[in-house]
Amino acid sequence: MEILKFTFGRLLQLIPVLLGITLIAFLLLRVLPGDPATLILGNRGTAEDIARLTTQLGLDRPLWQQYLAFLGDMLRGSFGQSIAYRSAVGPLIMERLWATLALVGFSTLLAVAMTIPLALIAALRKNGITDHAIKIFFVAVMSMPAFWLGVLVVLLLSVVYPIFPVSGYGDTFVDRVYHLFLPALIIALGTAALTIRSLRSSLIDVMRADYIDTARAKGLRQRVVLFRHILRNSLISTISVLGVHTSWVIGGTVVIESVFAIPGLGYLLVSSISARDYPMVQGLTVTFAVLVVAINLVTDIAYAIADPRVKLS
């Protein structure tokens, strides 16, 4: 019940956020030089052709009218017609949303799966060889551009040793997991580089806390102390790092999407900006905003689960 109320409150907060974001996206796009009609007709159109298409696309109306029309469309649950694709924006976004969500979800899972054991080892062997090795490996991964790392990994694991497919998205669930493994791994390595550092340092802080000594003094086994007391209390800051980073990954996977030919939202956004496909960019902006708010919501709920002191209100 509490979670439902909290979620509803958050959804209400979404309204001013969306208004602000759409207004900014709307205005920024129109400040950019280059208009869709000229782009579409290119070297083929005369001035009249361009004027006619501009009218057809509804781009000759005053800006405030265009913005209101867009808000009206949104209330009716549609984002209008894409200029480049000449068809409704909504279905085009939905078609690609799953690929992005799958990639983001899978990479987050992999990142968590790497973070917890590696951070524990690093914290327990503080300043030992393993700790340094983990640190150096992830600093190296973080310093490599994603497209370069991606191509290297593909070269090794798909061409020289053909274990994974070079790229693509697959058709069935298992097939998709198989296809998405390498791209998700590369994103996860970037995420884990941050979360391992963060978790390691809070683990070390918590290990020094008095209540840990108390827990040990009352005779709890090391494993119980480690997982129930130390790890649980250390997760808070890592959850926020993970949440922030995941929000970033949602819109920031363009490069990985290109290298691995995954039909996700990132590439659609970049190409739609280039094509000055106003309705598509607006639709995507709203989609990203909703996703980021959703991730923040999940992050907050995760706080409450990890730390009983946190109340959802």
Next chain:
Amino acid sequence: MTSSSINHLKTGQVWRRGLFVATILGSLSAPLLAMPADAANLRVAIAEDALTLDPIASSDNPSIWTELLIFDQLVRPSKDGTKLEPGLAEKWTISPDGLDYTFTLRDAKFANGEPVTAEDVVYSLQRAAGEKSDWARFFKPVTKYTIVDPKTVTLHLDKPFTPMLNNLALFSASILPKKEVEAKGDEFFKMPFGSGPFQVKQWTHGEKMVLAKNANYWQSGKPAVDEAEVQIINEDNARVLKLKAGEVDAIVGIPFNQVSQLKADQQLNVGVAEVFRTDLVQLNTKKKPFDDQRVRQALNYAVDKAALVKGVLRGNGKEAVSSLPVMAYHNSDLKPYPHDVAKAKALLAEAGYEKGFSASMLVPSGDVTYRQVASALQSSLKQVGVDLKLQSIEGTSQYSTTKAGNYEMSLSYTTSDTIDPDQLIGFTAVNPERANAFHTEWKDDRVNELYELERRSADGPEREKQFKEMEARVHDGAPFIFLYHQGVPYASRKNIEGFEVLPTSNYRLEDVVVK
């Protein structure tokens, strides 16, 4: 996809999945051979997906290429792009006054089995000339259509317009099944079919399009494949790797610096298409010192085009003599401006710029080739005392910036949709016209006059002379620094026969055989 091929694929996937699990468990795997390609299916990877399959609303290459595989036109360019050959029309006649075009349709059927009739032709062409068409200008010269009988149609013009026949070979002049389009409206174009070799079976935006063979296609024995899958892989390197791993059979677009390495690969066939494209630098003749023809010529002499072709394109291109690609009616007497620093300096001195000058050049951002060319131009021009400042600009904004005249020099290119030079002469040399000599504002009265004449003259030696004279005048007037014609490298695996990119940039997958 045939049932045997489904089984084949599944086995392959299960096999690989097992391997995937094995790897996760930590066992070491030996290198494996890639799966052999399915005999009946073809997989092609290109960089961008089609946007729409409505021929009158398309202007991007992937949409155009796909439409040419699905729909037929009355006539079509020959494979070498030098002349027109019969398409849906098996023959045609043009009246001596150039006003009546009569087409006789062949016995062709749409993919749904319905015959293609004169009514479909009239409907499709009127739609292409209509309100909703981005290409209306190309078909407006036809003022009246007469259906003589179900297989014969006459197009009437008010005044002679020779490029008309070429315009009818455009994808936007595709012949659609009238009944279907009228019944389904815009929905039809989500899974369209025509009388062409293929029809859309599945389209996942941004991922792939599966084209199934049209069993009713009029060319017997074609297509040789049951299915062609066009995969979208944006990244150049990823496309190359996919081909090497055998996950696709053919790719279009290879980074220039990888072409020679792929040519050495025993498993691949590599080709470079000489597409109708010219790369050039626009010179704003409204601004000093580009108003002086001697300055513009000097810039052409100062640039080492052969070095650009060799160094930047790695030999995958040809030096340009004018703003026109090497196509029909090309003036082969013209030679590229030689690299001659002394001559360039002399011309600059004559124009009063012996000390040189400084200028800015717009360079489309995010394009590696352009970045390299821009630096090369910068150092070439430095030798004649021209100090070039590079100004990076987003590709999308470039066209509107040059159109508004807010530039001095701009690195750009042009491509032709038709195999007739009329479109590009009109675009790059005629002023006033729709682009005022591609935004250079260069004006040559004789070119304008010849342009009018050319559009009224019947195809033949007379028209050829007009085009050759126009091209020579563009060459001498030098409203651009003419750079090169950049080729399009493509590759296919050895078991694929007949995959090629044509000068018109598209590919005819119906001619491809998988062995």
